Amino acid sequence: MRRTIALAVLAASSVALAGCGMLPGQQGGGGEERQSQAVSDKQATPAPKEAQEQQTAPAQQDQVIAGREAKVGAGGTFGKARVEITALKRQGRTVSLNWTVTATDGKVNVHNGLGTAALDFTVSGVSLIDPVNAKRYRVARNGTGEDAECVCSGTQGQFLEEGQASTLYAVFAAPPADVTKVNVEMPMFGVFTDVPIS
Secondary structure, eight states: OHHHHHHHHHHHHHHHHHHTTOOTTOOOOOOHHHHHHHHHHHTSSOOOHHHHHHHHSOOOOSSOOEEEEEEEEETTEEEEEEEEEEEEEEETTEEEEEEEEEEEESOEEOTTTSSSSTTOOBSTTOEEEETTTTEEEEBOBSSSSTTOOBSBOBOTTOEEOTTOEEEEEEEEEOOOTTOOEEEEEETTTEEEEEEEOO
């Protein structure tokens, strides 16, 4: 009986992985030059809204794997915030980064501090740095060109009062499978070194 149940679970897992395009034995890899193609291929088939939300906002873990407090500000307003990275998880050919920003003293502007441009109200400025292969991985985009949106959190209107927190995420192309730690660079908060990939 136990063997039958185990085989049924194994078969269901294989079908689920095959449906996601991730078969056992496939390895992560690729650099930033391949991330747009991987994300474009993934999003070529429309999915229900609930499935899209689940895809673009990976589940959080409770364990903090890296953190720091920093003085941050914009427009003459400065406060202190604590950043806690809660997950850096490899999923096939992508890596999902999850973190929380908590205002610890004063008002903290997350609204436009983590993007790649002044009017980029996302966390697209966050990047992974692979020190082994001397590569930088930028946030994945859902296409090419100027209109390609990042596969990451939006931050518009996020001005955190003391004690308030914002949970954020970003998806990247995965470094090679033998890379187990990367540095995470965040505008306003600096570089977190040796963050483990799970």
